[in-house]
Amino acid sequence: xxxxxxxxxxxxxxxxxxxxxxxxxxxxxxxxxxxxxxxxxxxxxxxxxxxxxxxxxxxxxxxxxxxxxxxxxxxxxxxxxxxxxxxxxxxxxxxxxxxxxxxxxxxxxxxxxxxxxxxxxxxxxxxxxxxxxxxxxxxxxxxxxxxxxxxxxxxxxxxxxxxxxxxxxxxxxxxxxxxxxxxxxxxxxxxxxxxxxxxxxxxxxxxxxxxxxxxxxxxxxxxxxxxxxxxxxxxxxxxxxxxxxxxxxxxxxxxxxxxxxxxxxxxxxxxxxxxxxxxxxxxxxxxxxxxxxxxxxxxxxxxxxxxxxxxxxxxxxxxxxxxxxxxxxxxxxxxxxxxxxxxxxxxxxxxxxxxxxxxxxxxxxxxxxxxxxxxxxxxxxxxxxxxxxxxxxxxxxxxxxxxxxxxxxxxxxxxxxxxxxxxxxxxxxxxxxxxxxxxxxxxxxxxxxxxxxxxxxxxxxxxxxxxxxxxxxxxxxxxxxxxxxxxxxxxxxxxxxxxxxxxxxxxxxxxxxxxxxxxxxxxxxxxxxxxxxxxxxxxxxxxxxxxxxxxxxxxxxxxxxx
Amino acid sequence: xxxxxxxxxxxxxxxxxxxxxxxxxxxxxxxxxxxxxxxxxxxxxxxxxxxxxxxxxxxxxxxxxxxxxxxxxxxxxxxxxxxxxxxxxxxxxxxxxxxxxxxxxxxxxxxxxxxxxxxxxxxxxxxxxxxxxxxxxxxxxxxxxxxxxxxxxxxxxxxxxxxxxxxxxxxxxxxxxxxxxxxxxxxxxxxxxxxxxxxxxxxxxxxxxxxxxxxxxxxxxxxxxxxxxxxxxxxxxxxxxxxxxxxxxxxxxxxxxxxxxxxxxxxxxxxxxxxx
Numbered sequence: 001x002x003x004x005x006x007x008x009x010x011x012x013x014x015x016x017x018x019x020x021x022x023x024x025x026x027x028x029x030x031x032x033x034x035x036x037x038x039x040x041x042x043x044x045x046x047x048x049x050x051x052x053x054x055x056x057x058x059x060x061x062x063x064x065x066x067x068x069x070x071x072x073x074x075x076x077x078x079x080x081x082x083x084x085x086x087x088x089x090x091x092x093x094x095x096x097x098x099x100x101x102x103x104x105x106x107x108x109x110x111x112x113x114x115x116x117x118x119x120x121x122x123x124x125x126x127x128x129x130x131x132x133x134x135x136x137x138x139x140x141x142x143x144x145x146x147x148x149x150x151x152x153x154x155x156x157x158x159x160x161x162x163x164x165x166x167x168x169x170x171x172x173x174x175x176x177x178x179x180x181x182x183x184x185x186x187x188x189x190x191x192x193x194x195x196x197x198x199x200x201x202x203x204x205x206x207x208x209x210x211x212x213x214x215x216x217x218x219x220x221x222x223x224x225x226x227x228x229x230x231x232x233x234x235x236x237x238x239x240x241x242x243x244x245x246x247x248x249x250x251x252x253x254x255x256x257x258x259x260x261x262x263x264x265x266x267x268x269x270x271x272x273x274x275x276x277x278x279x280x281x282x283x284x285x286x287x288x289x290x291x292x293x294x295x296x297x298x299x300x301x302x303x304x305x306x307x308x309x310x311x312x313x314x315x316x317x318x319x320x321x322x323x324x325x326x327x328x329x330x331x332x333x334x335x336x337x338x339x340x341x342x343x344x345x346x347x348x349x350x351x352x353x354x355x356x357x358x359x360x361x362x363x364x365x366x367x368x369x370x371x372x373x374x375x376x377x378x379x380x381x382x383x384x385x386x387x388x389x390x391x392x393x394x395x396x397x398x399x400x401x402x403x404x405x406x407x408x409x410x411x412x413x414x415x416x417x418x419x420x421x422x423x424x425x426x427x428x429x430x431x432x433x434x435x436x437x438x439x440x441x442x443x444x445x446x447x448x449x450x451x452x453x454x455x456x457x458x459x460x461x462x463x464x465x466x467x468x469x470x471x472x473x474x475x476x477x478x479x480x481x482x483x484x485x486x487x488x489x490x491x492x493x494x495x496x497x498x499x500x501x502x503x504x505x506x507x508x509x510x511x512x513x514x515x516x517x518x519x520x521x522x523x524x525x526x527x528x529x530x531x532x533x534x535x536x537x538x539x540x541x542x543x544x545x546x547x548x549x550x551x552x553x554x555x556x557x558x559x560x561x562x
Numbered sequence: 563x564x565x566x567x568x569x570x571x572x573x574x575x576x577x578x579x580x581x582x583x584x585x586x587x588x589x590x591x592x593x594x595x596x597x598x599x600x601x602x603x604x605x606x607x608x609x610x611x612x613x614x615x616x617x618x619x620x621x622x623x624x625x626x627x628x629x630x631x632x633x634x635x636x637x638x639x640x641x642x643x644x645x646x647x648x649x650x651x652x653x654x655x656x657x658x659x660x661x662x663x664x665x666x667x668x669x670x671x672x673x674x675x676x677x678x679x680x681x682x683x684x685x686x687x688x689x690x691x692x693x694x695x696x697x698x699x700x701x702x703x704x705x706x707x708x709x710x711x712x713x714x715x716x717x718x719x720x721x722x723x724x725x726x727x728x729x730x731x732x733x734x735x736x737x738x739x740x741x742x743x744x745x746x747x748x749x750x751x752x753x754x755x756x757x758x759x760x761x762x763x764x765x766x767x768x769x770x771x772x773x774x775x776x777x778x779x780x781x782x783x784x785x786x787x788x789x790x791x792x793x794x795x796x797x798x799x800x801x802x803x804x805x806x807x808x809x810x811x812x813x814x815x816x817x818x819x820x821x822x823x824x825x826x827x828x829x830x831x832x833x834x835x836x837x838x
Contacts, residue, residue: 264685345626348666357659358633370651374696374705381836388692391654395692396685398662403669405623471566472640476632479764480625487610487619487757493670500681 016045
């Protein structure tokens with residue numbers, strides 16, 4: 001492929017989403033034309049991002065100005081964009097007064113994520129880092145209730161921490177270009193910690209909070225999550241060379257356990273969804289922290305299915321308040337039963353993927369990560385505790401989120417797209433080696449990661465062939481098919497989300513006492529939020545991030561980068 | 563193709579556990595029709611096949627949840643009999659699938675959770691279950707079932723092999739797994755559609771049988787067409803059935819005490835194994 005074609009493809013992939021958003025804004029006076037322009041632009045950009053992936057996979061020279069995407073970066077960028085597109089499908093039902101910010105937030109965020117994934121310059125990564133946070137902030141500001149704002153403070157702090165980490169890394173490396181430096185412990189901690197908040201791993205902070213609020217701003221979370229995973233991969237695999245980081249592993253295990261606690265105590269559907277998404281991302285960060293060849297491969301097996309499952313979960317599980325819906329959406333007839341038959345199982349598969357249960361796409365990566373943690377735990381007992389915490393986190397969050405599937409109210413397009421995503425996840429879960437081995441080997445070779453030697457006896461995904469899995473799966477499918485066949489059809493079954501802790505349970509004296517203790521800090525937080533204190537502090541953090549990014553810009557200018 | 567036997571074997575053992583649970587329930591004075599656990603399933607099939615069957619059908623979510631649950635049970639069953647290479651995370655994720663798939667299926671049929679708090683109980687039993695499962699594997703110094711089977715092939719079945727601390731730890735862990743297993747299990751939806759109830763029963767049987775097979779592979783190995791292994795499998799599901807009947811009658815504070823006691827026992831089993 002010629003260099004100019006590749007260059008144009010990279011440019012379209014990076015700039016296309018933002019351009020599509022601006023086209024929509026420019027043509028907003030003619031809604032149908034604007035919508036057509038938006039979707040034409042975004043789909044073209046998405047096709048270009050997969051073309052960039054394909055050029056990288058084939059080993060071609062993929063360069064355009066400062067963009068030099070690795071195969072891992074190109075893959076995660078395309079997978080993140082897929083999740084953003086799935087969120088964009090639901091954006092059409094948002095109230096008109098909030099729609100412009102949502103569309104612009106998603107499209108500009110997509111460009112920032114893609115371009116940030118393509119570059120190998122600390123400077124550019126730092127410059128584009130706050131864009132996804134600012135996009136979420138822009139959507140949140142449109143809410144008169146300010147319900148989404150509470151996540152922005154911690155997102156801003158996360159951005160400041162990440163840019164601080166990038167600055168420290170630059171100081172160590174003496175260059176603004178990304179190179180390996182496994183000894184950069186402080187940078188590693190700052191960037192990975194900030195990325196965890198941005199990925200929604202930690203309950204009550206950042207993207208977790210935005211998702212749990214459930215409003216239109218939660219639609220911007222696919223961009224935040226993807227951005228965070230790309231950052232995590234850069235620092236742990238490219239810079240850290242898959243180093244082992246036990247404190248980070250312990251923190252990941254603790255975060256998974258916190259997600260389990262939140263899933264039990266919180267009674268709203270969006271909070272349960274946030275806990276599931278947080279647990280799924282937590283396992284990916286656990287794999288990065290455990291490090292080595294197996295940890296690296298575990299992350300590679302987890303990341304693309306996680307991004308797809310997260311996108312499908314937001315597509316089908318997003319349930320906004322009535323006030324945030326467009327009037328035509330509120331007045332529409334309930335969706336037909338057949339879309340529920342597709343949508344509910346599709347969401348169930350996505351949630352199962354996030355929890356790592358078979359046959360979801362997250363199963364191979366979760367299995368590999370837990371195997372590594374338990375194998376290393378034989379020498380370091382603390383990691384056995386981490387593995388146990390991770391297992392409990394996955395189990396409890398899935399139990400809590402199971403009723404989300406019956407509350408699905410999907411219409412035709414989301415149901416069909418969700419079903420397609422579910423089929424892809426099931427295939428990834430049943431045939432991970434066949435699907436991924438070529439990609440894993442190329443990424444590991446490109447990044448210089450430790451090679452997995454079968455003779456070493458380390459945990460690995462066994463090449464369980466299609467026959468053995470089919471032998472286990474077939475009796476299960478036959479039994480279920482027999483029951484469905486006996487009834488000669490399917491029954492419609494919908495219902496509201498049922499929290500794990502019932503209202504009656506929440507009224508028990510011990511829970512009332514705990515709620516009373518928590519009420520005082522909550523009241524202080526609400527008062528501070530009403531006075532704009534939260535906004536002020538968030539602004540300070542973002543300014544700090546911008547100042548540090550500007551410092552990197554100056555260094556780049558002095559070194560002739562510009 | 564031996565892997566295909568995993569699920570049917572688990573279901574068969576699960577039916578035994580259900581019947582034992584019914585019998586124990588009768589002994590406790592709760593359930594006069596102990597055989598109803600089986601005959602009621604036939605009634606559900608007849609309702610599904612008969613007139614007015616539209617309201618008795620299974621929903622799409624129930625079908626998918628049950629398929630996932632049975633796949634998890636099949637994986638664990640196949641791993642327990644050595645047909646599929648299995649390690650601790652694989653069997654745990656399989657058991658998680660069999661439990662959570664059942665809850666997924668059960669969530670479709672009830673307007674609210676029935677009985678209330680069943681998922682909460684499952685979540686609270688999880689730490690004890692995870693700890694006991696880990697301790698049972700650690701007793702053999704290996705995290706894969708092949709290692710456990712190989713050790714028992716040389717030393718003998720786990721239930722008779724010392725040292726005393728390790729043996730006690732293994733027995734305690736196995737008992738905790740068999741008690742916590744039913745606590746995690748899907749409850750039967752009361753008065754649900756025939757198809758939904760039948761699928762829920764399949765989920766329960768699969769999970770119970772897979773748990774029993776797994777415990778048998780850890781205490782009654784080596785796996786294979788062996789009388790000792792078969793007896794261990796049957797014995798495990800008998801204990802599981804009795805535990806289900808007893809645990810099902812505990813409510814409120816007594817139920818909470820049971821969960822606390824299980825967690826403490828699991829920790830004690832882990833300490834015994836680690837100290838051996």
